[in-house]
Amino acid sequence: MEIAKNNFELNDLLQNINGNLGFVPTMGSLHEGHISLIESSKKLFDNTVVSIFVNPTQFGPGEDFEKYPRNENNDIAVLKRHKVDLLYLPSASDVYPNDYAPISFTSPLTNKLEGALRPGHFDGVIQVVYRLLSLVNPDGIFLGKKDAQQLKILSLMIDQLTLPVKVHACEIIRENNGLALSSRNAYLSKNDKVSASTIYKGLLSAKAEFRSGSLDTEVVTAAFIDSIDPSIIKNIDYVSIVDQATFTPTNGSINSDALMLVAVRFGSTRLIDNIELTI
Incomplete structure (x- = not known):
């Protein structure tokens, strides 16, 4: 090299x-x-x-x-x-x-x-x-x-x-527990990493809710929040569902090619992740 x-x-x-x-x-x-x-x-x-x-x-x-x-x-x-x-x-x-x-x-x-x-x-x-x-x-x-x-x-x-x-x-590469790989993961404590791994669990739950036929933004967002570690809910910076082509936020009803984006704080460290909401 x-x-x-x-x-x-x-x-x-x-x-x-x-x-x-x-x-x-x-x-x-x-x-x-x-x-x-x-x-x-x-x-x-x-x-x-x-x-x-x-x-x-x-x-x-x-x-x-x-x-x-x-x-x-x-x-x-x-x-x-x-x-x-x-x-x-x-x-x-x-x-x-x-x-x-x-x-x-x-x-x-x-x-x-x-x-x-x-x-x-x-x-x-x-x-x-x-x-x-x-x-x-x-x-x-x-x-x-x-x-x-x-x-x-x-x-x-x-x-x-x-x-x-x-x-x-x-594609996103993840640890075995689902946590998206990031250089900033080095800042996380062991407990933080366990809690942070539930972000992906929440994203998967939101995707499952969407694929079951739910197109309402609030319902799909609630599926995410209900599936993450309750202790980190207060640390959410945003949960947003956008159109993949335009990045325009969905207004009530999700289209067939959307993206859920999330950001969660762990002390001074912010983690971001996302998942495609497609049929």
């Missing part, structure tokens, strides 16, 4: 790559969710590039930028084991040089749900992904479905700016 630690090394190494290119952007602290993206890229593309960059612009005041899990040596070992072709380890000055001009892309979706609770978060995500795409110039980018709102926003950006890259959305 080649490693580029700045833009000059990246350009040199990219010039020597033959064939098409799949790209997996990460913030490191790699887990099986990231590995699934890498393996998906390897199946479809001749070469796979992974970036590790903890992006400061997507963290708000008081968030966990400074303590975000970082383990570069372990991440490098994981990537070598999975035969990644190229690792890009940029500094902030590589991603955001002094002459960097932010792109102009806005969407109402950036201010809803996660965007409402984390002002400016998606603006930072948009900027870093656009910048990484312009540096790596991949043929495909691999993103996880766990961050469903982020996936939708980045897909809109790529489409509206007509960027020459295809988005590949990959």
